[in-house]
Amino acid sequence: MTRPHPVLAVHGTLSRGVFAVVVLVSLAVLFAPADDVPSSPPGVDKLVHLLLFAALAGSGRWAGARAGVLAVLLVVYAAVSEVVQGLSALERSASVVDWVADVVGVLAGLLAWAWFGRRARH
Numbered sequence: 001m002t003r004p005h006p007v008l009a010v011h012g013t014l015s016r017g018v019f020a021v022v023v024l025v026s027l028a029v030l031f032a033p034a035d036d037v038p039s040s041p042p043g044v045d046k047l048v049h050l051l052l053f054a055a056l057a058g059s060g061r062w063a064g065a066r067a068g069v070l071a072v073l074l075v076v077y078a079a080v081s082e083v084v085q086g087l088s089a090l091e092r093s094a095s096v097v098d099w100v101a102d103v104v105g106v107l108a109g110l111l112a113w114a115w116f117g118r119r120a121r122h
Contacts, residue, residue: 011062019063022055030081034091049101050108053078057109067110078102 029052053074060070078099086094 015059015063019056019059019065022059026052026056026077031084031090033089037092046097046101049098050105053102053105054109054112055105057106058113061110061113067114071106071110074106075103078106 029048056074056077057070060074061067081102082094082096082099084090085092
């Protein structure tokens with residue numbers, strides 16, 4: 001059995017800490033009131049969604065979460081975040097396109113983790 005490259009190995013407290021920080025950043029980004037969300041050119045918010053969920057997926061894998069379980073949890077988290085944005089006093093709107101960007105980000109993060117893991121072993 002081949003071992004992962006040391007950089008990609010699960011690093012216990014460090015990897016879990018990084019994942020926790022990324023989760024906290026996601027909570028701040030996804031659930032900030034509309035007044036606290038900076039304006040940006042069209043499409044930038046989709047890129048933010050994609051990168052945020054890629055970071056959640058990558059840091060979650062580094063922390064040792066299994067890919068399938070992590071993917072399901074992140075897709076559900078993305079959907080719940082959109083529902084909360086649409087129904088809450090945050091004065092934000094739910095968006096299927098944002099959810100799709102989140103899902104693409106999850107897939108990108110998982111694929112990047114797998115690709116770099118394979119490359120590092122060779």
